[in-house]
Amino acid sequence: MNPLPLAAISHLTAGRSQIGTSLSFHLFFAVLGVGLPLMMLVAEGMHLRTGDPVWRALARRWSKVFAVLFAVGAASGTIISFELGLLFPRFMAYAGGIIGLPFSLEGAAFFIEAIFVGIYLYGWNRLSPRVHWLSGIPIAISAVASAFFIVTANAWMNVPRGFQIVHGRVTHVDPLAAMFNPAWATETSHMVFGAYLATAFGIAAVYAVGMLRGRRDAYHRKAIAVALSMAAILAPLQVAVGDLLGRTVANHQPATLAAIEGVTHTERGAGLNVGGFPLPGHNGDVLNVKVPHLLSLLAFDNPKAPVRGLDTFPKADRTPLAPYVRLAFIGMVGIGTGLVALSLWYWLRRRRGSNGPEDRVTLMAIAAAGPAAFVANELGWLVSELGRQPWIVYGVFRTSSGITTSPGLGATFTAFTLLYVGLTALTLWSVRRIASTPVEGLPTAALGVA
């Protein structure tokens, strides 16, 4: 009898689930780690310019939340660095020497970020306001840099370049060609925009909830306005970059494209499936609207171009979880479209009045958009990671060849899952505590609370 409930699943599944859980957990903090420093800079910069204490209060509040999130983000990132070797040692033996460059540069970015986070958080009362604001800039830059470097490594897993395999050994390594593989630009920008977008909507959502609870003051209005101005620029950009990323996938990962778009049989002049939920027992046609030729046009700039169906791939090379990849993709695109619509609505309405719409429906939509933007990031990564399967490095190295030979993954997976549940609970609790302490540094008048 096995005392551990999760220990019964297969070795490979346990390893994949463990690294997947760890990355999904880390992503939540990584997204805020990229986005919050910029928001803090904006708010503190507005304080420097206008002298309005509301801005400073916002920046301080966000920096407190950031301190907790950064600690958990760093811890969860450390877990992943270890797990790459503990769970997928044979993959690391293969890939470490090829994508070591972005990982080492990421190390540099972490250093800078961690050091300036220390300066920034402990510097509120030790540095002059201007110097303090300046000390936030390296944080914002290095956070984007670390996301950039790590995602180039992931782009390499999707579109591997810069090496040759001779007699089963990696040779002719060109670290720059590996890092700047054909997917680097689209994948990194989609990730960075995604992080900013989620942070912006996340912040707007927190304050929208506050307003729904009747706290309609300058503090809440300013927070929503600054967040939604960023969102309004980013949301359309993100959709456009997503389209470019889709073309990258189309050109380099045909099996992934077929899974994403739900193309079972090869089609010449393929139509785009809008909807088409892959429910079991239905052939991917639930609520489907097929727009003729659009997929071929979007993916290959040619309405007649053929799109390969999943059934043309040998069974062993087909994306095993294709329906889930499709579902995740529909979810991401759906949310993306919704976010664009919401920010358009907000700014069209705001131009007429000075305060922006504050009716219940708009506020509720904003409150829902925050979590949705985080979900879109998670879904996008599921598309990328599940969509690459059965490959850990697309087309050249299988996930099943990368897993460790050491036993006991069922136990480590169980332990880490429990750890994550605990960490999530603790973090949520701590952030809520911070949120429910009164705003300091503000005369009550500025809050305008009755």
Next chain:
Amino acid sequence: MSLAAVIATLLGVSLTAYALFAGADFGAGILDLLAADRGADRGAIAASIGPVWEANHVWLIFSITILFSAFPVAFSALGTALLAPLTVALVAIVLRSVALGLRGSPATPVRIQVRLSRLFGAASFVAPLAFGAVAGALAEVSSSSNVTASGVPHIPWTGAFALLTGLLAVGLCAQLASTFVALGLVRSQERRLAERFRLRGLQSGVGVLLLGLAAPAVAAISAPTVWHKLVGPALPLLIVGVGAEALSLLTLWRRHYRLARGACLITAAAVMWGWFVSQAPHLIGPRLTIHTAAATHAALVSIAIAGGIVLLLVLPAMYLLFAVFARPELEVTE
């Protein structure tokens, strides 16, 4: 010196920085555990960790990155052979840093802070114990002759020698932290409180000295390969280590805290380099050396350059951090 050797040296420097800085942080957690309910002690310990912890901790991440980029096969073998102790160390590091982060949040109520403190202390004890044991065990098998089919020997991380090095690591962490905290307290004129940390420093220092002297003996009995190195190429480092430890105890006794801290740092560095020398050029087991496990030349070049960039950027930034942290707080204007 070959490029692989240059990078291995960089790895050594990075690991030493981790051992010294994060070691002092782990030690702070151990002292925190021993401080039981004395709030003043706690405060002094917390003030010595402050914002520097996250930055210190990056040395570990950087070391891992160098290891897997420059010596991917060795990283892979380590991860496979040491899944259990490294997972233990990892969980301890995570719990430690999360407990510390949440404890420091002003919004956390006292009752919870006490529990988080205990978690923080226990995890700070376990992590160096596991790392020290892994290091000792790796030294033990570096020229072992019974290799399994995979080319990697069984690694006796629960053996006698590993236990000794694990405890040595714990002792060093505690002593490092004691000297750091005591020096900080003396500087802020809190001499009475400093006495308590002086005592802790003396206690852990005696432990370190005894373990250091016992190391060759235990090695002679249970880890003959290490014994040969300790009386061979690593002998100068052993002598420096024991000498610096004795000096550290003496200066601590006479309340020369700065000297004591310096000597203690030298002891820790000597232990680390003693370890490297006892197993150089082997990374894990007899077959995987810095040459056989190295990535291709182009990869090594790129890592050496990236490593150089890190040092160029990080050292001045580190200096800045310590400088800001040493400043007094300005008037709070709220």
